[in-house]
Amino acid sequence: MNVQELSRIASQIRRDVVRMVAGANSGHPGGSLGCADFLTVLYFHEMNHNPTDFKMDGIDEDIFFLSNGHISPVWYSVLSRSGYFPIEELGSFRKLSSRLQGHPSTDKGLPGVRMASGSLGQGLSCAIGAAEVKKLNNDPNLVFTLHGDGELQEGQIWEAAMYAAAKKVDNLIATVDYNGRQIDGDVDDVLSLGNLNQKWQAFGWEVLEMDGHNIEDIIKTFDKARSLTGNGKPIVIIMKTEMGQGVDYMMGSHKWHGVAPNGEQLEAALNQLEETLGDY
Numbered sequence: 001m002n003v004q005e006l007s008r009i010a011s012q013i014r015r016d017v018v019r020m021v022a023g024a025n026s027g028h029p030g031g032s033l034g035c036a037d038f039l040t041v042l043y044f045h046e047m048n049h050n051p052t053d054f055k056m057d058g059i060d061e062d063i064f065f066l067s068n069g070h071i072s073p074v075w076y077s078v079l080s081r082s083g084y085f086p087i088e089e090l091g092s093f094r095k096l097s098s099r100l101q102g103h104p105s106t107d108k109g110l111p112g113v114r115m116a117s118g119s120l121g122q123g124l125s126c127a128i129g130a131a132e133v134k135k136l137n138n139d140p141n142l143v144f145t146l147h148g149d150g151e152l153q154e155g156q157i158w159e160a161a162m163y164a165a166a167k168k169v170d171n172l173i174a175t176v177d178y179n180g181r182q183i184d185g186d187v188d189d190v191l192s193l194g195n196l197n198q199k200w201q202a203f204g205w206e207v208l209e210m211d212g213h214n215i216e217d218i219i220k221t222f223d224k225a226r227s228l229t230g231n232g233k234p235i236v237i238i239m240k241t242e243m244g245q246g247v248d249y250m251m252g253s254h255k256w257h258g259v260a261p262n263g264e265q266l267e268a269a270l271n272q273l274e275e276t277l278g279d280y
Contacts, residue, residue, distance in 0.1 A: 067123020121154025165204025
């Protein structure tokens with residue numbers, strides 16, 4: 001798909017996000033809106049994957065792990081819009097017995113989900129294991145992950161980062177959503193991460209940067225990351241985003257990390273987001 005087509009999909013994804021969270025009166029719109037462009041490019045342009053024949057083992061396809069599972073609304077929207085399950089199911093978000101729980105889970109067999117996430121810090125370890133399995137199976141496909149910047153305050157992330165470099169897990173591309181905000185405030189105020197580029201480099205990773213709201217830059221950076229695989233180092237992309245991107249009153253603050261818009265706020269948000277594929 002070209003940039004214009006991907007942009008149109010991302011706009012619809014954002015509409016889905018605010019409608020889902022408002023409908024459930026619960027959820028995490030801020031980070032979901034911020035990662036809409038990234039996940040749109042990943043699923044509609046970058047990954048080799050088969051939405052119509054989902055298999056947990058992911059053999060012969062690229063696979064993705066969402067480590068910061070609280071941004072499930074954007075992932076569910078992307079999964080449904082790319083064909084993993086019916087779009088109408090988005091309306092069941094966070095409802096009793098729904099397959100679309102607040103944090104992704106595997107117990108109900110939702111296509112596209114290979115690990116339960118939401119307990120932050122675990123996704124990189126799982127992704128490394130999956131990447132090593134691909135190497136053992138001589139599967140040339142890649143493993144992708146997404147992490148929150150606040151999540152990087154978890155110690156398990158850095159244990160996993162050390163392991164991946166030491167074991168030359170070079171079929172892994174991790175991305176950090178670097179919006180500078182988490183549930184309690186700015187990341188720098190809660191627990192500063194320091195110079196992330198230098199940290200990852202010191203741990204033995206190839207480090208790239210990209211603008212998470214520039215689809216051309218996302219595509220270009222993915223191309224670069226893919227070209228670096230197989231060279232003995234895992235790859236991490238530091239992705240600069242804005243929490244709440246696309247909805248003016250949500251941007252620039254951590255306050256919409258986990259707050260649902262009311263009816264009036266939902267209408268204001270939808271007026272800013274073009275309906276391009278049809279609402280569910």
